[in-house]
Amino acid sequence: MDRDLRVEVRSDPKLLSSIRSLVRRWVESWDVDSKTAGEVVLAIDEACANAIRHAYEGRPDGCVELTLHAEADHLEFQVSDEGVPCPPECAERRPLGPPDIDNLQSGGLGIQLIHEVFDEVAFCPGKRGGNCITMKLRRTK
């Protein structure tokens, strides 16, 4: 589709704000309500932040690729990196709450928020090593 987007950004946390603006504009162009759009922006931000923090271990010179793609019945988002593969147990969905705040890890919370926001989430190895997260949001219209 002609409104699909693919962007590559450096793994620099300074750039997350620009990624969020881009995702918000794109999602809202598909008549997604403002609350859902906010949740999608959060979840994509978390996926990119995970790539920066964990896959690239904080190095700002890695590449994070983001694709935004629309199908008739869903919006599909992909975040990929070429960093350290995420251990499978980190990608698992765990029930949120009642919160065990003494053991809360922010990285783990990010993954759980991604599961919470999207209808389908798949963690796969990336094309050139690393990780690829595919996230699908059903369209209600």
Place this chain on the structure above:
Amino acid sequence: MGLTIDIERSSDETLIRVAGEVDLYSSPELRKTILAAVPSVEAGLAIHLSGVTYIDSSGVATLVEGMRSAREYEIGFVLVAPSPAVTQVLELARLDSVFEVR
């Protein structure tokens, strides 16, 4: 939009006023400010969040860590006037009942 953090100290409560976006880039500054403030606070620490336009899991984890630290020092820790952006993420993370909110 960046992050601004202001501290107002009074005898009974220290207020940390946060505005802007709290994300992976900016949350370390907030973490440093909160954790540095806790030991010198006498009664309680209040984190004013009405001006926060965005918060991610690293920001939420920062608030949880601040609360834990406040508990160790046996001082109060309260979130004041959280913005809709903050409330939405706390609810999504099922952490909305964990904090005292004013």
